[in-house]
Amino acid sequence: NQDIIRLSIGGGRKSKMRPGDIVGTLCSIDGIEVSDIGIIDVRESLTYVEILNGKGSHVLESLQDKPIKGKIRKVRTTRGGI
Numbered sequence: 384n385q386d387i388i389r390l391s392i393g394g395g396r397k398s399k400m401r402p403g404d405i406v407g408t409l410c411s412i413d414g415i416e417v418s419d420i421g422i423i424d425v426r427e428s429l430t431y432v433e434i435l436n437g438k439g440s441h442v443l444e445s446l447q448d449k450p451i452k453g454k455i456r457k458v459r460t461t462r463g464g465i
Contacts (some may be wrong), residue, residue, distance in 0.1 A: 388439025392430040392458035412445045
């Protein structure tokens with residue numbers, strides 16, 4: 384469990400965000416593979432993603448200036464389960 388970081392991404396169903404959009408963006412980050420991505424929970428205006436294998440801080444840093452579905456999204460770490 385220590386190796387799992389949960390991120391919240393600004394944007395959800397209202398902005399037509401889909402799990403495939405998240406996976407595509409995350410896999411374009413150097414060193415991130417599909418096996419590093421856990422549960423993706425797309426809500427109304429927020430999306431939660433679990434990053435596995437201790438790569439959460441690397442993903443968090445990379446997403447600060449990487450567009451998801453054409454826009455730079457607010458990304459931050461969250462606590463608690465889905």
